[in-house]
Amino acid sequence: MNKPRISIVVGNGLSMSFGHFSGLAHIWNSQEPLSWPIKCPSQIHNFLDSLHRLKALHDKYIDEPDFDVFAKTLDRAICRQLGLDPFITPLEARHFLTIAFSHYSNEQVKKLNICKEWSWYRWFKLHKDNITSAFSLNYDLLLESTFDDIALQYYSLQVNHHGYGIPLVKPHGSVDFEIHPSSISYSPEYPLTNFVDLNNTPIIRLDSSQLIYPRSQPLCIIPNESNKYSNYQWVAPANQWFNEEVSKCTHCIFIGISYFECDRAELDSILNEVPDDAQIIIANPSPPPEFMEKVKGRPVMVWNSYDGPIDSKGNVFGLKDIKTGNLLRNCFCRSGLSYQYCCGAKL
Numbered sequence: 001m002n003k004p005r006i007s008i009v010v011g012n013g014l015s016m017s018f019g020h021f022s023g024l025a026h027i028w029n030s031q032e033p034l035s036w037p038i039k040c041p042s043q044i045h046n047f048l049d050s051l052h053r054l055k056a057l058h059d060k061y062i063d064e065p066d067f068d069v070f071a072k073t074l075d076r077a078i079c080r081q082l083g084l085d086p087f088i089t090p091l092e093a094r095h096f097l098t099i100a101f102s103h104y105s106n107e108q109v110k111k112l113n114i115c116k117e118w119s120w121y122r123w124f125k126l127h128k129d130n131i132t133s134a135f136s137l138n139y140d141l142l143l144e145s146t147f148d149d150i151a152l153q154y155y156s157l158q159v160n161h162h163g164y165g166i167p168l169v170k171p172h173g174s175v176d177f178e179i180h181p182s183s184i185s186y187s188p189e190y191p192l193t194n195f196v197d198l199n200n201t202p203i204i205r206l207d208s209s210q211l212i213y214p215r216s217q218p219l220c221i222i223p224n225e226s227n228k229y230s231n232y233q234w235v236a237p238a239n240q241w242f243n244e245e246v247s248k249c250t251h252c253i254f255i256g257i258s259y260f261e262c263d264r265a266e267l268d269s270i271l272n273e274v275p276d277d278a279q280i281i282i283a284n285p286s287p288p289p290e291f292m293e294k295v296k297g298r299p300v301m302v303w304n305s306y307d308g309p310i311d312s313k314g315n316v317f318g319l320k321d322i323k324t325g326n327l328l329r330n331c332f333c334r335s336g337l338s339y340q341y342c343c344g345a346k347l
């Protein structure tokens with residue numbers, strides 16, 4: 001039992017890191033999805049032209065950041081003021097984000113095939129036998145594609161899945177999640193003629209070649225929205241399974257997590273499960289001050305390079321002895337960190 005057991009918690013920073021490394025960020029700015037060239041899956045025109053309510057809000061607040069426009073879809077007073085249905089408007093935002101990030105995921109997969117020098121890809125590959133659980137707030141499939149490539153099995157409680165591997169919890173939804181076809185049967189199309197949202201049903205996993213099509217019910221929490229899926233059958237048990245693994249971890253790594261107000265309850269409940277002597281690693285070029293405050297008094301390491309989990313010579317930060325695969329020796333100074341990343345690093 002002296003091998004590392006690593007839990008990972010992933011936010012948008014992982015996708016941003018890949019976007020910068022691969023060059024994808026030049027064409028697909030993940031902060032501006034409303035400007036992406038997304039065609040409607042069931043018509044030939046621009047997708048936004050099929051989502052009249054979201055488009056009306058976008059036109060009205062054209063100078064505001066896209067994520068503020070998405071936040072306004074959740075503001076019932078603003079929707080009513082503009083004559084927009086406060087139930088259908090956020091539903092349109094969910095459909096847009098699901099299809100837009102499906103395109104984005106497809107682009108990521110294409111790039112990943114030629115970007116295996118990406119530092120996080122190398123890091124995951126080195127630690128694939130040590131990663132015991134994962135939690136991702138992202139809709140895209142970058143983590144899944146990386147895991148597929150290094151043959152690390154994972155499972156998110158989809159009823160059509162083989163069911164092997166580590167828990168991968170995606171509590172805010174994912175572009176490859178869809179409600180089970182027998183839950184609600186109809187032929188979805190855009191513009192929407194049926195308004196199906198927020199049903200707690202079993203989910204299936206979509207094949208990566210089948211992502212660009214109208215969803216029966218998009219599974220996607222809007223940025224700034226508190227998690228309406230937290231008690232759903234594919235979230236609550238997955239969270240419980242993940243937390244059981246976290247409670248046995250030796251390291252918990254938070255990669256590119258912003259610690260936004262709306263995500264804090266979920267992140268805090270993970271932190272509560274992390275054993276006192278486990279090392280917490282915050283991988284973020286700008287670690288959020290509130291999060292740093294939250295982990296104060298614990299063994300904490302910060303990886304703040306824009307280049308990811310590598311040192312100035314390009315070597316991956318390993319969390320195990322390369323020869324034996326065992327845990328690194330803890331520092332004599334009782335910081336709770338490994339010697340080579342504590343006093344050993346200062347020699």
Ligand SMILES: [Zn+2]
Nearest residue numbers: 331333342343
């Ligand atoms: Zn030390």
